[in-house]
Amino acid sequence: MSEPRPRLGLFLLALVILVGTIGFLLGIIADDKPKQTLTAGPMNPLPEGEVTEEGIEVPRPPFSKDIFPCSDCHSDMDVNPERRELVEEHTNIVLHHDEKNRWCLDCHNANDRDKLHLASGALVEFSESYKLCGQCHGEKMRDWRAGVHGKRTGHWRGEKRYLLCVHCHNPHSPRFEPIEPEPSPKQPEELFE
Amino acid sequence: MSEERDHTTDRGRDGRGVRAPLGTERARSETAASDHSEMDRRDFLLKAAVVTLGTVTLASCDEATREAFFQQHFHEMSADDKAALIARHQAAYKEKYGLNFEISVKGPLDGVQYGYALDLNRCVGCRRCEWECARENNCSRDPEIHWIRVLEMERSHGVDVLEAEQYYAPEKVPVLDQFYMPVACHHCDNPPCVKVCPVTATWKEPDGIVVIDYDWCIGCRYCMAACPYGARHFNWGEPKISTPVACEELPAAEGALQTAAEYPRPHTRDCVNTNTHALGNVPRPLGVVEKCTFCIHRTREGRYPACVEICPVGARKFGNLLDENDEVRYILEHKRVFIFKEELNTQPRFFYYYG
Ligand code: SF4
Numbered sequence: 001m002s003e004p005r006p007r008l009g010l011f012l013l014a015l016v017i018l019v020g021t022i023g024f025l026l027g028i029i030a031d032d033k034p035k036q037t038l039t040a041g042p043m044n045p046l047p048e049g050e051v052t053e054e055g056i057e058v059p060r061p062p063f064s065k066d067i068f069p070c071s072d073c074h075s076d077m078d079v080n081p082e083r084r085e086l087v088e089e090h091t092n093i094v095l096h097h098d099e100k101n102r103w104c105l106d107c108h109n110a111n112d113r114d115k116l117h118l119a120s121g122a123l124v125e126f127s128e129s130y131k132l133c134g135q136c137h138g139e140k141m142r143d144w145r146a147g148v149h150g151k152r153t154g155h156w157r158g159e160k161r162y163l164l165c166v167h168c169h170n171p172h173s174p175r176f177e178p179i180e181p182e183p184s185p186k187q188p189e190e191l192f193e
Numbered sequence: 194m195s196e197e198r199d200h201t202t203d204r205g206r207d208g209r210g211v212r213a214p215l216g217t218e219r220a221r222s223e224t225a226a227s228d229h230s231e232m233d234r235r236d237f238l239l240k241a242a243v244v245t246l247g248t249v250t251l252a253s254c255d256e257a258t259r260e261a262f263f264q265q266h267f268h269e270m271s272a273d274d275k276a277a278l279i280a281r282h283q284a285a286y287k288e289k290y291g292l293n294f295e296i297s298v299k300g301p302l303d304g305v306q307y308g309y310a311l312d313l314n315r316c317v318g319c320r321r322c323e324w325e326c327a328r329e330n331n332c333s334r335d336p337e338i339h340w341i342r343v344l345e346m347e348r349s350h351g352v353d354v355l356e357a358e359q360y361y362a363p364e365k366v367p368v369l370d371q372f373y374m375p376v377a378c379h380h381c382d383n384p385p386c387v388k389v390c391p392v393t394a395t396w397k398e399p400d401g402i403v404v405i406d407y408d409w410c411i412g413c414r415y416c417m418a419a420c421p422y423g424a425r426h427f428n429w430g431e432p433k434i435s436t437p438v439a440c441e442e443l444p445a446a447e448g449a450l451q452t453a454a455e456y457p458r459p460h461t462r463d464c465v466n467t468n469t470h471a472l473g474n475v476p477r478p479l480g481v482v483e484k485c486t487f488c489i490h491r492t493r494e495g496r497y498p499a500c501v502e503i504c505p506v507g508a509r510k511f512g513n514l515l516d517e518n519d520e521v522r523y524i525l526e527h528k529r530v531f532i533f534k535e536e537l538n539t540q541p542r543f544f545y546y547y548g
């Protein structure tokens with residue numbers, strides 16, 4: 001009569017262990033944090049990106065506000081291929097990049113305005129403008145591809161984004177402008193003021 | 194030998210550090226030893242009372258204090274001990290800041306040896322890295338602690354630490370004829386700081402990061418004296434982070450031209466980073482030493498350190514030296530590299546290069 005009791009006890013114990021184990025395992029799985037994704041991060045307030053043909057992920061090129069696609073205005077216009085200074089439109093652009101020898105249509109494509117073109121005439125997307133820069137600055141492009149010149153954000157192991165040349169250098173005036181520094185750290189004698 | 198000794202004695206400030214000559218010390222300890230051989234009743238009672246009082250004090254304090262008192266060295270902790278440590282610190286930070294902290298104890302990744310490279314030709318001395326680092330790593334804002342210091346030096350002189358200025362404040366940088374050299378922990382492979390620590394509170398992890406166990410550090414500051422790069426900093430005051438709100442992600446830009454000047458200014462972001470690692474950016478207590486950890490809480494998750502992400506000119510490179518396609522590896526193989534104070538044989542993991 002008193003026999004079944006210990007067995008019931010064992011059964012209950014086993015049940016408790018089983019439920020406990022499952023609960024623990026579920027806990028581990030649920031604890032797994034979602035993978036970090038490459039959106040604009042705390043230090044990286046750059047616009048969402050795109051992936052180039054070569055498979056390089058870049059943030060959206062830094063177009064001035066509401067200026068792209070260029071075809072919005074240009075598709076209805078006749079192309080005037082004559083080299084000249086623009087006085088009616090785009091007057092905010094000051095060309096300071098071998099301006100003696102070049103003008104707009106040396107880089108911007110006349111017939112498909114939403115593209116750039118290389119010296120060979122081959123068309124490139126704005127997100128691949130580094131190819132255009134690399135025609136003259138080949139060494140810098142090589143270093144950029146290796147991640148040694150320019151800036152990458154994201155993960156040293158895993159997804160990363162490459163900033164384009166034009167994210168740091170204004171293509172029309174590429175020299176880096178001096179910037180305001182962050183404040184000086186406190187000197188030792190000021191620390192406990 | 195004797196000369197060295199005198200030298201140490203001289204250094205004592207306000208007479209506190211002055212030690213008795215060697216002979217006197219030995220004589221005194223011998224007398225003490227003979228006293229001990231015959232412990233009388235009064236001595237015994239006194240000692241017993243002290244031990245009892247200590248035990249009672251420990252027994253009467255709360256669970257957390259007792260656990261902290263008996264906490265082991267990080268190396269000797271079991272998984273359970275670490276879980277208890279995390280819980281205890283989380284509760285303490287919740288009380289201090291009203292925030293929920295995530296505290297990781299993640300170990301090194303397999304097949305990874307970290308390396309860091311900084312382009313001296315690019316750095317403009319803007320100090321974005323210095324301030325972003327302080328925010329990311331919950332460095333005390335009052336009194337102020339910065340793990341990165343940016344040195345301004347004359348181009349014509351080259352690297353000359355005696356002439357270096359870290360408190361420069363011109364309107365715009367870079368100043369013509371000057372160059373800038375940020376310095377933080379070099380994560381030396383032959384680290385003098387680790388060798389001198391009398392309690393092994395600081396050590397080199399298998400992935401190359403030199404870390405500090407803040408709960409084990411006794412604040413003797415030997416490591417600060419030993420480090421030739423001035424990389425270590427002491428919490429002279431109760432560390433304070435002024436505004437107890439968690440750091441939030443910045444909103445993505447609309448796509449305007451991202452010039453360096455438009456980058457966020459980290460010194461204006463006053464917040465607490467609740468994403469932490471126990472050997473890295475957890476808020477520190479008073480009286481311990483701290484320094485750069487290669488952002489251990491980020492890099493062990495595969496992310497770039499915060500200074501790499503903020504640098505507006507892309508002067509900072511970080512990666513795995515064992516990976517053939519790595520950026521830092523490429524720099525070491527192809528660029529002109531400069532090792533700061535190479536003659537001291539500290540064997541840094543931090544390299545300067547001319548890109
Ligand atoms: S730089 Fe200084 S603190 Fe860092 S590992 Fe070397 S000696 Fe230690």
Ligand code: SF4
Pocket residue numbers: 315316317318319320321322323343373375503504505506507508509
């Ligand atoms: S953020 Fe970059 S450019 Fe500015 S001081 Fe630091 S390393 Fe130099």
